[in-house]
Amino acid sequence: MAVCCGCKYAKILVGASILGIGIVLICVSNQALDLILRDNMVLSPSSQSYPMWKDLPVPLVSKMYLFNISNANEVSAYGAKPILVEMGPYIFQEFHHKFDEVWHPDNGTVTYKQAKTWVHLSGDLDEKITIVNVPLATLGAKIEPLPSATKGIINMGLGFLKKEEIFIRKTVRELLFEGYDDPILDAAGLIEKLGIKMDGLTSKFGFFFGKNNTWYSDGINNVYTGFNGLGELGRIATFNYSRTSPFYPGACGAYAGSPDLFPPYMEDNAKQYVFNPDLCRTLELTLDNSNAKVHDTKGVEYKVSPMFFANASVNPANACFNPDHRQLPSGVFNASACRFGAPIYMSQPHFFQADPYYASLLGANSTSPNASQHETAFIFEPTSGVVMSVKARFQVNVKLDRIVELSAFKHLPMTTFLPTIWFETGVELPVALTGKMWYLGNFKVIIISLGSVMAAIGVALLVYSFFVHFAKAVKKSSYDNIEEEDAANSTESQLPDREENQAPLVPSLCNQVEEDQDKS
Known part of the structure; x- marks a missing residue:
């Protein structure tokens, strides 16, 4: 018993x-999930996230496309609409390496520099492209507001230089990383004596000249480590030792968002913000799909909304990004203030989601925008905030105006926003890493x-x-x-x-x- x-x-x-x-x-x-995330995500030299933050576990893939002007002579001589043909892609692996880290336990931040390296994979770099001469276009943009008499005098001074053409023909390698010599760059001192400031000039011009294996274009970043709270993990604190941009006033100049590390628990966030110095502003992403998948791991997908590139009449918050108060149709962002006055306007490739006005300035069939090839999308694992997939796509446009007092500009169309290059920077984590994200995302379940x-x-x-x-x-x-x-x-x-x-x-x-x- x-x-x-x-x-x-x-x-x-x-x-x-x-x-x-x-x-x-x-x-x-x-509480268990919080503890696991804190132990793994908070940045420190001993944390599990540190090696992947310092060096990307998977290199990015950069695809670059250039626009060849097939009727350059007709455009410069008769004001014809430019007919563009997309060339490329020219594909590179892109490596990011963070160094010179200084940890600040008093305020829970880390300061660092980041070097970027591009390694060519495919695409003929010796292919020749006819494209706008950006240094001359920049000079024209600086001269255009001046009185007509002053412009005439400057035009005579430029006559002493080697003849400059508004459209040039160069190899892809010259246009991208190697750069090319230009008389405008050689005569910078003389030009400044004429009262025209030409800040930011380098010995050669190329869209990525001087950026390969360097850090300076990415500046000095100071981000929160998450030590004082996971909600601020990865958020930018200062850029080049400043909290605000010198180029834009008010809210437009406030640094915000995360360069590459994002806080966890994204399920209820309608917006995500990516700090991007190349874009000259914080990239705003809007929730598009709460049930995205990357290798069977659930994610949340955010995309660039049309409101991001909308003008102030559509999105009043963008008013402070328009320093000259010339309101343009929606679809482009005036980046000239942070590009030393160069007439650079950023948009999505092929003017995707832009006002038809921009395509109307170009010849027939010059652009063919579509979402699958030209939109920007990020897919995050929502519990950890880890980026599982990204396709960031942007286009650099050069604004050209007819300037009758300048020989190289006097026969151009009245105004053209000329696409020059667009690029896609993307990565997708392999199954081995997304599998780990799956367990983390389903930990509570x-x-x-x-x-x-x-x-x-x-x-x-x-x-x-x-x-x-x-x-x-x-x-x-x-x-x-x-x-x-x-x-x-x-x-x-x-x-x-x-x-x-x-x-x-x-x-x-x-x-x-x-x-x-x-x-x-």
Whole structure:
């Protein structure tokens, strides 16, 4: 009996313990996930996220496309609309390496520099492209606001230079990384004597000249490590030791967003912000798809909304990005202020989501915008905030105006926003890494499910133990009742036997008395 009693209480104890563990797992799932994220995500030289932050685990792939002007002579001589032909892609691997880190535990930030390296993979770099002469276009943009007489004098001064053409023909390698010599660059000193500031000039011009294997274009970043709260993980604190941009006033000049590391728990965020010094402003992303997938791992997809490139009449928040207060149709962003006055306007490739006005300034079939090839999209794992897939696509346009006082500009169309180059920077994490993200993203579900199963098992054991105990009690009670009935029946059955045994005694006694009387 003692052994059975011990078994009964052992089952109850085991059931209660499993039930308790299950309830605890359900209740602490949030805290456990917070602890795991904090241990893994907070930046420090010893954290698991540090090696992937310092050097990207997978190199980016950069695809660059240049626009060849097929009718350059007609444009410069007769003001014809430029007819463009997209050339490329010219594909490079892009590596990022952070160095010179200085950790600031007092305010939970780290300061660092980042070097970028491009390695050519495919595309003929010796292919020649006819394209706008950006240094001359920059000079024209600086001269255009001046009085007509001043422009005439400057034009005579430029006549002493080697003849400059507004359109040039160069190899892809010259236009991208190697750069090319230009008389405007050589005569910078003379030009400045004419009262025209030509800041930011380099020895050669190329869209990425001087950027390969260097850090200066990315500046000096100071970001939050998440030590004081995961909600600010990766957020930019200062850029080049400043909290605001010198190029734009008010909210437009405030540095915001994250360069490459984002805070966790994105499920309820309608917006994400990416700090991008190349774009000269923080990139605003809008939630587009809450059920995106990367290798079967759930993600949330954010895209560039048309509101990002909208003009102030559509999006009043963009008014401070328009320093000259000349409102343009929606679709481009005036980046000239942070490009040393060069007439650079950023947009999405092929003027995707832009006002038809921009395509109307070009020849037929010069652009063919479509979402699958030209939109910008980021897919994040929402629990950790890790970027699983990115395709960032932007286009550099050069604004050209007819300037009748300048020989190279006097026959151009009145105004043209001329696409010159667009690029796609992308990466998709391999299955080995997205698989880890899957476990992290489903951690709470796994823990709650495990806790629920354990709680169910615990309840089942308790119910079973009580049922067995109840069944035994009922069975014992039934046996006791049967024994009592059997005992009662046994007693009743024995009474007639005694009567039968005792009945013959009466005649025997009577006979004995009769015999004694006869003898006497």
